[in-house]
Amino acid sequence: MELETQLSIQALIDGELSDAKQREVEQLIATDAGAKALHTGLSNTVGALRGGELERQLPESREFFWSKIADEIELSERREARAQARPAASVALWKRLLLPFAAAAALVLAFTVFQNEGPQVVRPINDNPGVESVADTELELPESLIFDMYQEDATVIWVNSETGVN
């Protein structure tokens, strides 16, 4: 007998067949000795297994077992509460760490821009192409820059030491 047929006989016992397939398999069992034997054997096993789980007693006292569960529930609730509080705390921490860096980076950037600012050539629009007019203008650096860092409650003052050297 093919495995598919054997599985159909089993499915009949388990009530997993459609009406049409059920009639077909019942017909087979009625006419085929092998199918009938398999049906009987499987039915006996299924009948024996029904409600055949061995009853077992949990090998710990009610109080001890419950105390472990209660502890675990309490622990997991505390863990959950901590996990929920964590994002807000981590954002505040990042803010605290990043703000000084951002301020320092802004300072360095400003300093670099002013340092690298060389003589700038300004070419005004010349209406007379015959005459070339070139004006060299050197940008003057300010004597000082003041940054207010409101969030840090601080003020940074940058003083240009080169001013007035010439």
Added chain:
Amino acid sequence: MSESIDYTQLEDTELVARSKDQDMQAYEELVARHRDKIYARAFSMMRNEEEALDMSQEAWVKGWQRLNQFHGQASFATWMTRITINLCLDLIRKKKRQRAESIEQLDDDLGGVERQMDVVETNPTEGLERQELRAKIDRALDQLSEAHRTAIVMHEFQQLEYKEIAKRMNCSIGTVMSRLFYARRRLASLLAGLKKKDEL
């Protein structure tokens, strides 16, 4: 004034409702009522006292955490045994991965032998007392592969349908059918063998 409640007198449904309102005493009563059944189901799956204890404890913790998902379609005990089975399946899979061995591999190893088994037509459990029969089934379950035992536990003890078992075992319905088939034939053969041995 605080009311004094005798939790032992309350129905499961009432205890569940109170537990949903964070009443730990109500939940403790539910644990006390069903802990043996949950443990027995975990043992049927794991075949190991320590793991069965761990799994049943974890199931009760999960049960508390998921109480709001229980809407009473099945009994509370059935709902709890389903949680237990899922936890056991997770552990079995984890152990399998650790052993770098798949359930399918085990099936292939055993399938070939079982295909050659004769059909046991006579009732191998005839004349046995219920408790005696349960003990024999338990001993026979010990000798099945995890995949076959899991299919039997879920179908025969948990009364799950093929498609539900397939979903939980992460396999096809056809695989469930063949696992059940070979598991039953092997059990029939083992029970017949145990009966003969006891008669000697």
